[in-house]
Amino acid sequence: MRFPPRIPRRRSPAGRHARRLAGPFRAPRGPRRGLYWALAAALATAAVLLALIPALGGGDGDGDGDAPDRGVGAAGHRTAQSGTPTAPAGDGEDRTRPRADRGKPLPDPRTVPAVRSYERAEGTGWRPADRASVVAEDGELTGEAMRLAGELGMRYADDDGGGGGSAALGQRAGDVRLRLDPGRAGGPEAYRVDVAEGHATVTAATDAGVFYGTRTLLQAVRTGGGVPPGRIDDRPDRPQRGLMVDIARKHYSAAWLADRIREMADLKLNQLHLHLSDDQAFRVESDSHPEVVSDPHLTKAQVEDLIALAADHHITVIPEIDSPGHLGAVLAAHPDLQLKTAEGSPVEGAIDISKPRAARLVDDLLTEYARLFPGPYMHIGGDEYVALMSSDPEARYPNLAAAARERHGAGAGVADLNASWLNARADTVKKQGKKVKAWNDGFIPGARVRPDRDREVEYWTGKEAFAREPREFLEEGRPVVNLNDEYLYYVLGEPNEFTYPTGKRIYEEWTPAVLRGTRPVPERLAGPEKVLGARFAVWGDLADAQTPRQVAEGIRLPLAALAQKVWDPREPRLTWGEFADLARRVTDGGS
Numbered sequence: 001m002r003f004p005p006r007i008p009r010r011r012s013p014a015g016r017h018a019r020r021l022a023g024p025f026r027a028p029r030g031p032r033r034g035l036y037w038a039l040a041a042a043l044a045t046a047a048v049l050l051a052l053i054p055a056l057g058g059g060d061g062d063g064d065g066d067a068p069d070r071g072v073g074a075a076g077h078r079t080a081q082s083g084t085p086t087a088p089a090g091d092g093e094d095r096t097r098p099r100a101d102r103g104k105p106l107p108d109p110r111t112v113p114a115v116r117s118y119e120r121a122e123g124t125g126w127r128p129a130d131r132a133s134v135v136a137e138d139g140e141l142t143g144e145a146m147r148l149a150g151e152l153g154m155r156y157a158d159d160d161g162g163g164g165g166s167a168a169l170g171q172r173a174g175d176v177r178l179r180l181d182p183g184r185a186g187g188p189e190a191y192r193v194d195v196a197e198g199h200a201t202v203t204a205a206t207d208a209g210v211f212y213g214t215r216t217l218l219q220a221v222r223t224g225g226g227v228p229p230g231r232i233d234d235r236p237d238r239p240q241r242g243l244m245v246d247i248a249r250k251h252y253s254a255a256w257l258a259d260r261i262r263e264m265a266d267l268k269l270n271q272l273h274l275h276l277s278d279d280q281a282f283r284v285e286s287d288s289h290p291e292v293v294s295d296p297h298l299t300k301a302q303v304e305d306l307i308a309l310a311a312d313h314h315i316t317v318i319p320e321i322d323s324p325g326h327l328g329a330v331l332a333a334h335p336d337l338q339l340k341t342a343e344g345s346p347v348e349g350a351i352d353i354s355k356p357r358a359a360r361l362v363d364d365l366l367t368e369y370a371r372l373f374p375g376p377y378m379h380i381g382g383d384e385y386v387a388l389m390s391s392d393p394e395a396r397y398p399n400l401a402a403a404a405r406e407r408h409g410a411g412a413g414v415a416d417l418n419a420s421w422l423n424a425r426a427d428t429v430k431k432q433g434k435k436v437k438a439w440n441d442g443f444i445p446g447a448r449v450r451p452d453r454d455r456e457v458e459y460w461t462g463k464e465a466f467a468r469e470p471r472e473f474l475e476e477g478r479p480v481v482n483l484n485d486e487y488l489y490y491v492l493g494e495p496n497e498f499t500y501p502t503g504k505r506i507y508e509e510w511t512p513a514v515l516r517g518t519r520p521v522p523e524r525l526a527g528p529e530k531v532l533g534a535r536f537a538v539w540g541d542l543a544d545a546q547t548p549r550q551v552a553e554g555i556r557l558p559l560a561a562l563a564q565k566v567w568d569p570r571e572p573r574l575t576w577g578e579f580a581d582l583a584r585r586v587t588d589g590g591s
Helices: 013-022 032-056 139-152 207-224 254-266 300-312 328-333 356-372 398-408 414-430 470-475 503-509 548-567 576-586
Strands: 117-120 133-136 155-158 176-180 191-196 199-204 230-234 240-246 271-275 316-323 338-340 346-351 377-381 435-439 456-459 480-482 489-491 531-539
Touching (some): 133 139, 139 207, 176 207, 254 271, 300 356, 316 356, 356 377, 398 414, 503 548
Parallel strands (some): 133 155, 133 176, 240 531, 377 435, 435 456, 456 480, 480 531, 489 531
Antiparallel strands (some): 338 346
């Protein structure tokens, strides 16, 4: 496994250090788990005490600030020349940092997304230094400090009230101090970076904001060697920013998904939406219905590891169990629940929503995965139900029409039965404490049964005959997230007139207000409280059209362009060519 085992989000510094020493190995489950972590913690404590011996003796090691790093010890844990612990290199993060020419002034920060405000001041800028420290002022920031220290090849230190020498710890040349200020304005993801006298301080209301500040420092080092003196004030424009991956029609390894999480984190994206099932396959282990699971698939242990990695990078993972369409893999194991026409022909991917057992089956899966994924959201799908795409649903599917009249009165139709199905699935999800998301074409106009008011609209298409205009949802006061298939749909094989989206087109033409086609909604409806954000979507319609490596490279620049446009609402200052070059420099691209 290339990413850390699942652990609680909050740990004491000693516990976190023990976990990082453990590296990529999975802790045993059951009664031996406590013993495992106790031994790991003991090893970590011993390593710290041994590292401190030179300092206790009055020195800082061999006294040569330019001496090379001592490399990897028996536990695979890097230590700085003084022996003070640094974060490990085993989490896949890029530790490379250029050596800035100290005779030249540092350039303004160049990052993706761009910082929204930077004011240069007089004085000395910040450059990372081998003998400098990243200091966590609060215990909640220990993980963030250790991560940045590892990435920059610096030392990590808790705030113990001051360091050696004439300067306080965190205020020496090259030091970085991480600080929480719960009352700070700007929102939970806003942050400030102050640079003066050669050191930097990152301040935010939450650890997520501090994390984004560290991403800015890291990128500024990669592109310019450091940050000049002054102040950065930065915050996102939209609260939801992310990537969707169809892991049903195309299998992606846990390592590939872990690489995407790290890539997203560098771009300050905060949501990973996983489409778990479709007609072709169901790709996550299930205890409630193992008969529906395809091979290859992700185990629950792998999913838990990915969720932990995402949480460590301040990314929420959103699972989707799509219904009542796109259920072919489930129906292959339950053919008696497949929808049939009046002539008795089975309908691919569509479940018969008139059957109570169909509802129980889908509810079992929704409940199981709502419990597996601890984040606040779950997606219930709702798109492209074939019965609704008929010119006369009631005539073509008389069993659905009869059930609609029985449950909702004379004059009710298949659209009402579909709406009540989705409402019931939403209720199942809400019982697990989740907020509900659904695709926009599941909100059928003219139905008597109304969709729940609190359901978020994931707007992807205006191409369906009954797809409503995005402004209708916004004027009703429904929250909307942008997945515009004109710009944000990367559909493998390019079927049905899809073409692979380019970062250039997103960067130059698209904004969160462009929800359908190429035209934005009115400005009064386009604010971040109405259009909550956007996600870039990877679909596996023709799964073998690209390898996972090709997909990763193909989405790299589009994802960077999306990150820019959801973070900063202003017209970009760089040309596309300049931005693309910058994006390549600050991201690894994955594999």
